[in-house]
Amino acid sequence: MDVARFPYGICGVYCGQCPKGNGRVKVIAGELKRLVDTVGYDWVEFEVKSFKFTDFRRGLEWFAAAKCPTCLKGGGRGPCPNRKCAAEKRLESCLLCGDYLTCEHTAYQRDRYPFVVENYQRVKQVGFQKHLEEEEERARAGVDLMGHLERRCCKVANLEDK
Numbered sequence: 197m198d199v200a201r202f203p204y205g206i207c208g209v210y211c212g213q214c215p216k217g218n219g220r221v222k223v224i225a226g227e228l229k230r231l232v233d234t235v236g237y238d239w240v241e242f243e244v245k246s247f248k249f250t251d252f253r254r255g256l257e258w259f260a261a262a263k264c265p266t267c268l269k270g271g272g273r274g275p276c277p278n279r280k281c282a283a284e285k286r287l288e289s290c291l292l293c294g295d296y297l298t299c300e301h302t303a304y305q306r307d308r309y310p311f312v313v314e315n316y317q318r319v320k321q322v323g324f325q326k327h328l329e330e331e332e333e334r335a336r337a338g339v340d341l342m343g344h345l346e347r348r349c350c351k352v353a354n355l356e357d358k
Contacts (some may be wrong), residue, residue, distance in 0.1 A: 202328040203266045207278045207305045208291045208312035212335035215342060217271070218263040225259030232256065276300045291319045291327070303336075309341070 203211040203218070211217030232253065241249040265271040267279060278290050278301045287293055290302050296316045297306070305312045319327045 202332055203268075204328055205267045205278075205291065206276070206282045206289055207267070207302055208296070208315050209305060209341075210315075210331040210335065211264070211271075213340045214264070215340060217266050218335065218340065219263050221259055222261070222263045222341070224348055225256050229253070229256040229260050273279065278305075278314040281286050289319075289324060291316050292324055298309070 200280075205211050205217075215221045217277050238249045238253075241247050242341075267276060282288070282290055282293070283292060283301075288314065290296055290299070291312075293299065302312070302340055315327065315331075318330070322330075
């Protein structure tokens with residue numbers, strides 16, 4: 197099976213649709229860094245005491261230089277139990293495991309990215325290769341994880357001094 201050309205996570209998340217895996221975070225952070233430097237926002241930390249411009253700028257530099265290499269190339273969250281388990285079972289993806297829906301290793305993905313359950317079902321219907329082709333086609337059409345992640349993760353930050 198020729199799956200090496202697809203940026204996918206062992207866990208069932210398609211990295212090509214993730215803003216870290218597809219480089220979107222890197223591009224946007226780089227653009228924001230350029231704008232902040234060009235316009236000059238270092239004065240903000242004198243107006244808002246809780247805001248440290250140098251830390252903000254250092255963070256932008258980090259994000260602008262970083263791109264997740266995807267889990268197949270060592271990216272993701274540290275030592276990954278999914279990678280280890282799939283390797284032990286000689287599976288290219290957890291989506292190919294009959295225990296996917298109950299496995300403790302994929303519990304995080306099923307909770308944070310509930311659509312992986314649909315991915316699992318789709319793999320059972322069309323096979324892993326076809327599923328990856330479909331996910332890549334969706335990624336090229338602009339589908340990404342942002343809609344799901346925004347609803348789940350965005351928080352309002354208040355920088356006003358109290």
